[in-house]
Structures are given as structure tokens and as C-alpha cells.
Amino acid sequence: MLDEVPITKAEIRTLIPHSGLMCLLDEVRQWDDRSIVCITNTHRDPANPLRRDGRLSALHAFEYGAQAAAVHGGLRARSVGTTAAPGYLAALRDGRLHVARLDHIHLSLRVRATRLFGDRANTVYEWLISAASVLVAEGRIIIVERA
Numbered sequence: 001m002l003d004e005v006p007i008t009k010a011e012i013r014t015l016i017p018h019s020g021l022m023c024l025l026d027e028v029r030q031w032d033d034r035s036i037v038c039i040t041n042t043h044r045d046p047a048n049p050l051r052r053d054g055r056l057s058a059l060h061a062f063e064y065g066a067q068a069a070a071v072h073g074g075l076r077a078r079s080v081g082t083t084a085a086p087g088y089l090a091a092l093r094d095g096r097l098h099v100a101r102l103d104h105i106h107l108s109l110r111v112r113a114t115r116l117f118g119d120r121a122n123t124v125y126e127w128l129i130s131a132a133s134v135l136v137a138e139g140r141i142i143i144v145e146r147a
Contacts (some may be wrong), residue, residue, distance in 0.1 A: 007075075015023035015074030015084070016067060021049045025111065029047075030077070035114040036072040041071065043102040043109055045142050056103040062092055065127030067143060068113035073123065085120045086146040095139035105129040120145060 007028035013019060042048055043056055050060045066089050069113045099105065100121040113127040122145050128138040135136075 004012045016045050016070045038068045038111040040109050058097040058099050068111040069125040090144040091142040093140040097137050105131045
């Protein structure tokens with residue numbers, strides 16, 4: 001199943017536990033059982049809750065990737081009539097930052113997460129963030145179900 005209908009921030013908030021400004025993704029552009037592509041401009045927002053001293057470090061790209069994976073899990077669960085099991089980020093692997101700050105990027109960020117294996121909340125995702133053709137950050141995350 002490939003869904004290319006944009007999913008708005010309001011709907012994203014129904015899929016993940018992040019609320020208010022902590023919901024960092026603006027829109028889902030497409031998704032299928034294996035992957036998701038999201039767009040965001042929250043890295044430019046002066047009210048972004050991850051900013052410190054007016055700056056948004058590239059380290060926060062890891063949170064953007066994790067939220068894309070969480071939205072994907074929520075969409076997969078919803079597609080079969082359930083809700084996603086609560087999970088938490090257990091590990092980050094092979095994280096690479098290709099910029100120092102996110103707030104210096106004037107273009108929208110494209111966040112792509114691909115489920116490598118696993119199901120429900122016990123999954124491994126690979127993600128990458130780009131701005132146009134420039135790679136911003138990449139990595140793999142392990143999400144495990146809350147006990």
C-alpha cells in the first residue's frame with residue numbers, strides 16, 4: 001500500500017505522543033509499509049522547543065528521525081485498525097551529522113525513515129534528513145516496546 005495523500009500536522013499529532021511545539025514534523029508526503037517521507041520547517045521556528053540560546057544544533061536531527069519512525073509506526077498500526085504500541089528510543093547507531101546547525105538551513109527538511117526489520121514497537125529504522133539535494137544527517141535507531 002502506498003499512500004501519497006499529504007497528512008497534516010494535526011493528524012500527525014494523533015499518531016505520536018509529542019504534542020504542541022514538540023511535534024516537529026509538518027506533513028507526511030508519502031508512506032508505505034516500509035518507509036515514510038515527511039517534510040518540516042520547524043527547524044527555522046524561533047519557538048522550536050529544542051533551541052538553546054536561539055540556536056538549533058544538528059544533534060536534534062536525531063529527534064526528527066525518531067519522530068518520523070514513530071509516525072510511520074502509528075500509520076502502520078492505524079492501517080490495520082489498531083493503535084501503535086508505546087515504545088521508546090533504545091539506541092542510536094551510525095549517527096552522522098553533515099552540518100553543525102539546523103537553524104541555518106533555509107530550505108524545508110525532508111525526513112525519510114525506512115523500517116529495516118521488526119514489527120510494532122520492536123523495530124530498527126534507518127533515517128536520513130536532507131535539504132534539497134544536501135544530506136543533513138543520517139543514522140539508525142532501535143525502538144523497543146515499553147514493558
